[in-house]
Amino acid sequence: MKNKKIIFLVLIVLTLGFIIYDSTSIPGVDDLEGNFKEVAVYRNENNTGPIQRIYAVTIEGRAWDEMEKYGNLMPYTKYGTTTVYFFDASKPAPATLVPGEPNFDPTFNAGCLAVYSKDQNGEVSFKKSPFSAPL
Template sequence: MKNPTSYLFYAIIFIVVFLIVWIGKESFTQPGVNDLDLEFEEMAFYRNENNTGPVIRVYAVYAADTSWAVLKEYGELMPHTKYGNTKVYFFDSKENSPKRTFPEEPYFEGEYQQYCIAKYEKSSMGDVTFVKYPFRDSERNSN
């Protein structure tokens, strides 16, 4: 008959191997923007080169549809740095999406503002705002 401590040893080894496999699987199967139901295409991106202060990221993204929940989820999946600011502007047309973004507001050429269907922003303190039609005052609606 085997020693009971050997059973305990093998049980502990089994549990450790199981946890390593489970943690490894979870690490490599995180959800991303490619898992969303809509077609997205990043048209322009700006990130300042200041790594010692607040990191500012500005994205101009084409979205094939205006599913507000999916647009907000896309914004939540974008990179964000503590004490940084991430802004994602969504456009419903590739042709009417900016091809360049800039470090200062309005972050892209004014001619594209009328085509912006939503804006997602995560502030330096982690506060999230999602605004539908951010440049159309009569249709402004925050969630």
């Protein structure tokens, strides 16, 4: 009987240890290469309809795969939209974002490296050089 209690306690401790390890080892944006920095965020106030999220993020370099991973890690609400604009960290980036098109002052278009978007159906698109010829 005493052995069963010890085995049960060991199993509980191991299970709790695994749960803690698993929940703290989830990858996040800080784990990505490129030194991402969020410089502007917009989220609509409409809590009765689709949620619209727009982000402006700077990145050092052109790590396309990392940009797409970053976009996949951003919050998304079913039937809402999430858009992430990636800007060259060495160039100016918008400090404010607005709903509708365009989401920022067009003077920043030259510094936009890519745009990630996830639409109302959960479909993802990633476009390099959205405002100029491909890099």
